[in-house]
Amino acid sequence: MTDEYKTIAATGEGFYTEKRSKFLAFAHHVGTVGEVKALLDGYRKKYYDARHVCYAYMLGPERAEFRANDDGEPSSTAGKPILGQINSNELTDILIVVVRYYGGVNLGTSGLIVAYREAAADAIAHCEVETRQVEEVVSYQFAYPMMNDVMRVVKEMAPRIVGQTYDNTCEIKLSIRKSEAEQLRQRLAKLAFLVAFLLTAAASPAQMKWNERYQQYINQYKDIAVEQMLRWRIPASITLAQGIFESGAGQGDLVRRSNNHFGIKCHGWTGRTVYKDDDAQNECFRAYDSAFDSFEDHSRFLATGQRYRSLFALKSTDYKGWARGLKAAGYATNPQYADRLIELIQLYKLYELDTAKDYDKFMAQHSRDRSTDGQPLHPIKIYNKNYYLYARRGDTFRSIGDETGIPYKKIAKYNERGPADRLQEGEIVWLKKKQKKAPRDYKGRLHYVRQGESMYGIAQSYGIRLKSLYKLNHLKPDDDIVVGMPLRLR
Numbered sequence: 001m002t003d004e005y006k007t008i009a010a011t012g013e014g015f016y017t018e019k020r021s022k023f024l025a026f027a028h029h030v031g032t033v034g035e036v037k038a039l040l041d042g043y044r045k046k047y048y049d050a051r052h053v054c055y056a057y058m059l060g061p062e063r064a065e066f067r068a069n070d071d072g073e074p075s076s077t078a079g080k081p082i083l084g085q086i087n088s089n090e091l092t093d094i095l096i097v098v099v100r101y102y103g104g105v106n107l108g109t110s111g112l113i114v115a116y117r118e119a120a121a122d123a124i125a126h127c128e129v130e131t132r133q134v135e136e137v138v139s140y141q142f143a144y145p146m147m148n149d150v151m152r153v154v155k156e157m158a159p160r161i162v163g164q165t166y167d168n169t170c171e172i173k174l175s176i177r178k179s180e181a182e183q184l185r186q187r188l189a190k191l192a193f194l195v196a197f198l199l200t201a202a203a204s205p206a207q208m209k210w211n212e213r214y215q216q217y218i219n220q221y222k223d224i225a226v227e228q229m230l231r232w233r234i235p236a237s238i239t240l241a242q243g244i245f246e247s248g249a250g251q252g253d254l255v256r257r258s259n260n261h262f263g264i265k266c267h268g269w270t271g272r273t274v275y276k277d278d279d280a281q282n283e284c285f286r287a288y289d290s291a292f293d294s295f296e297d298h299s300r301f302l303a304t305g306q307r308y309r310s311l312f313a314l315k316s317t318d319y320k321g322w323a324r325g326l327k328a329a330g331y332a333t334n335p336q337y338a339d340r341l342i343e344l345i346q347l348y349k350l351y352e353l354d355t356a357k358d359y360d361k362f363m364a365q366h367s368r369d370r371s372t373d374g375q376p377l378h379p380i381k382i383y384n385k386n387y388y389l390y391a392r393r394g395d396t397f398r399s400i401g402d403e404t405g406i407p408y409k410k411i412a413k414y415n416e417r418g419p420a421d422r423l424q425e426g427e428i429v430w431l432k433k434k435q436k437k438a439p440r441d442y443k444g445r446l447h448y449v450r451q452g453e454s455m456y457g458i459a460q461s462y463g464i465r466l467k468s469l470y471k472l473n474h475l476k477p478d479d480d481i482v483v484g485m486p487l488r489l490r
């Protein structure tokens with residue numbers, strides 16, 4: 001497994017002339033086909049009076065994605081020689097464009113090959129070539145008391161921390177050499193995930209604090225909770241609070257193994273089951289194919305259970321009555337159960353959902369989907385009037401399309417990519433057409449370019465169309481951006 005690859009650090013320009021024909025060459029560092037297309041569009045507009053705009057590109061550490069184009073020149077006389085220079089220099093993540101102005105004299109096949117080859121070589125010669133590591137992002141969730149253990153692994157293996165959330169439940173994203181990624185996963189996996197801590201913290205009499213993981217759970221499942229409320233008359237606030245409490249905000253072992261969000265035991269269940277130590281050793285719990293099945297069975301469990309019948313005489317807005325009634329009926333043995341549900345509902349204002357008359361059907365529908373190839377569904381998030389998810393290792397536009405029910409070619413188009421483009425782990429994938437501007441709260445605010453960022457990556461992170469981001473900043477696709485450069489977002 002290779003850990004390194006060569007690419008160029010910035011733009012380089014080259015020039016070649018033969019019998020009055022001029023060949024202008026431009027080499028760019030690129031990371032996606034979307035960036036390639038944007039740059040090519042810019043060159044075609046800028047050099048509209050040129051006879052040919054030929055190019056070749058290579059993408060990915062494995063150098064497996066490439067293309068060469070002759071743009072009307074005789075076959076294999078332009079794109080192939082350009083690609084040959086990329087190959088001979090063992091470069092990747094590079095686009096070379098060669099613009100030809102015809103001088104009135106035909107150069108012949110051999111003359112064209114030499115011209116395009118030399119122009120491309122001159123562009124590369126004017127670039128700074130650098131060696132980069134092939135890295136992979138490893139994500140890990142853990143309870144706060146495990147912090148020292150996790151950071152000890154980080155110190156010993158020295159990955160880069162690319163993202164982190166530290167609260168009652170923590171998450172860390174680490175970028176490390178690809179060959180060391182599996183070792184890092186294994187070491188982190190050996191650190192026991194202390195779900196009991198989450199439950200103990202939720203039951204603690206101390207003042208409950210806002211938790212990002214809890215908010216993410218609410219965002220992901222609030223629409224299915226409202227749907228269930230409209231069908232079964234169980235307050236959406238109660239459903240969500242129970243889901244958070246019983247599942248550790250979706251991080252508990254039962255959710256990971258069986259999609260069981262509410263800790264419902266078998267009790268005559270004839271479907272799939274899992275076993276786990278709870279009040280007694282090796283107790284039987286219900287297992288579901290999807291989150292929707294768990295929410296639906298929870299509603300049915302309450303609505304058909306004799307012990308919970310009196311709760312349905314309460315108003316759907318009486319979350320306090322429901323919380324105390326669940327505890328009195330024996331749903332949980334924790335003496336603080338009702339108080340903790342009420343605290344959750346008040347802290348996150350879940351009671352506002354109890355008066356809802358409608359819900360986001362796209363989000364609710366996603367929770368109905370079954371897992372794909374044994375993998376859990378991607379959590380879908382909402383931002384800038386759009387839906388998005390983070391790509392996992394091995395994802396493709398086709399696999400995401402199969403999961404979401406959206407044609408994969410449309411998803412690729414929404415992300416300004418080709419349907420066959422590769423997806424990197426952690427990459428944002430938008431599920432509807434992106435907006436022309438960032439959200440309103442970015443009015444008057446600027447984004448300052450950071451090391452390694454591209455216009456495409458910035459556009460993706462804010463859910464903005466790449467063309468619109470260029471237009472907002474009066475830039476062209478062939479213009480370079482530098483670290484610290486301010487960019488308008490709306």
